[in-house]
Amino acid sequence: MNIRQIETFLAVAESGSFRRAAELLHRSQSVVSVHVQQLEEDLGVPLLERTTRRVSLTPEGRTFLLRCKGVMADLKEVAQQLREESILRRGxxxxxxxxxxxxxxxxxxxxxxxxxxxxxxxxxxxxxxxxxxxxxxxxxxxxxxxxxxxxxxxxxxxxxxRDPIVAVLPNSIALNTGSTVTLKRIAREPQLSMPRGTAIRETVERAFQDAGFDFSPRFEVMHQQTLFSLIEAGLGVTLLPFMSVPPDRKGQYHVAVLKDPAITxxxxxxxxxxxxxxxxxxxxxxxxxxxxxxxxxxxxxxxxxxxxx
Structure with a gap:
């Protein structure tokens, strides 16, 4: 048996016609007939019953059809996976x-x-x-x-x-609440901020406005690392997404979850x-x-x- 013979048998069995199978596979009708005959000889059983009007499956043919459809589907899936893995080697x-x-x-x-x-x-x-x-x-x-x-x-x-907004503060600012801080408490400190036009700046400004607090940053900078340096120098506090904070931070600042309101x-x-x-x-x-x-x-x-x- 080979894949081409099985493919031909499936086309004949599903279309019920040697002529239609030849059209679907872009092969001659004689080649289609030879493939099915070779397959039947290899298996030692008839798979199709041929009459002048129609082609039908023998009991052995029905069993073979069911098993082959599953095998061919598995082969196509493996081939697709291999093609995708090949693509992943470059690109x-x-x-x-x-x-x-x-x-x-x-x-x-x-x-x-x-x-x-x-x-x-x-x-x-x-x-x-x-x-x-x-x-x-x-x-x-x-x-x-x-x-x-x-x-x-x-x-x-x-x-x-969901990324929470946190307060980043110099260690000189002690918090009795431990790992949390309110917006009211943060509003009392000099503010450090990203520039206008950034999503975090818009989020922070909106939060201050909704709470009735004035937002007038002491410094506005383009890069977040500059914010951390300014905080380490004790020049103010900032509100940033938690994702922005270095996972292995080692410096003169600490982080507190913002509450009242909590923002994400x-x-x-x-x-x-x-x-x-x-x-x-x-x-x-x-x-x-x-x-x-x-x-x-x-x-x-x-x-x-x-x-x-």
Whole structure:
């Protein structure tokens, strides 16, 4: 037996006609007939009953048909998997990311992906939220990882994690509440902030306005690392997504969960609506989403501690 003979038999059995099977397979009717005869000789049993008007299956033919359909489906699935694995040995994936994602959380995931698929070339494009979405829209990036922006219709947005907004304070500011702090308490300190136009700046300003507090930052800077340096120098406090805070922070600042009100943002996988990712890009996106969820078990524990305090 060979695959071509089985493929021919399936076409005849399912179409009920040698002529129709020949048309479907783009083979001559005589070749189709020879393939079926060879298969029957190899098996030692008749598979088809032939009359001038129709072709029907023998009992042995029905049994063989059922088993062959399953085998051929398995073979097609294996072939598809092998093709996709072959694609993953090469190719290019362009990732868009908000700076809060790319600074600390994304690099180890990219490194792990690169070890698994060294033949795939990765590109990383950092941008604040609006620029990140525009890069996906303009196909500069295959997908993006960042905060949800409401009111956009051209994207498929898949939630990954809930990222709490936390207060980052110099150690000189003591908190009686331990790991939590209220917005009212934070509003009494000099504010440090990301610039206007960033998603976190808009979130923080809205929170201050809703609570009736004035928001006039002492310093506005482009890079989050500068914020941490300013805090270490004792120049103020800031509100940032928990994802922005270095996991292994060692410095003159500490982190407290914001409560009254508690604020979170949604980090999502963003793709262009109707666009199917390549196997390499799809595998990369799935790996990033899975690893971020794993990393943020720590974030969930932090939120639970804060809610009990």
């Amino acid at each position: 290019r994936v362009s990732i868009g990311a908000a700076p809060s994602v790319s600074t600390h959380r994304l690099p180890p995931i990219i490194a792990a992906y690169q070890r698994l698929y060294p033949g795939v070339t990765l590109e990383l494009h950092e941008a604040f939220a609006k620029g990140m979405y525009n890069d996906v829209l303009e196909r500069v990036t295959d997908f993006a990882i960042g905060p949800r922006v409401s009111g956009l219709k051209d994207f498929d947005i898949q939630p990954i994690i 943002r949604e980090i999502c996988l963003i793709t262009l609506k109707g666009k199917k990712l390549s196997p390499a890009a799809s595998t990369c996106a799935e790996m990033i989403a899975s690893e971020l969820q794993s990393q943020f078990k720590q974030s969930s524990q932090l939120q639970r501690r804060g809610s009990k305090t």
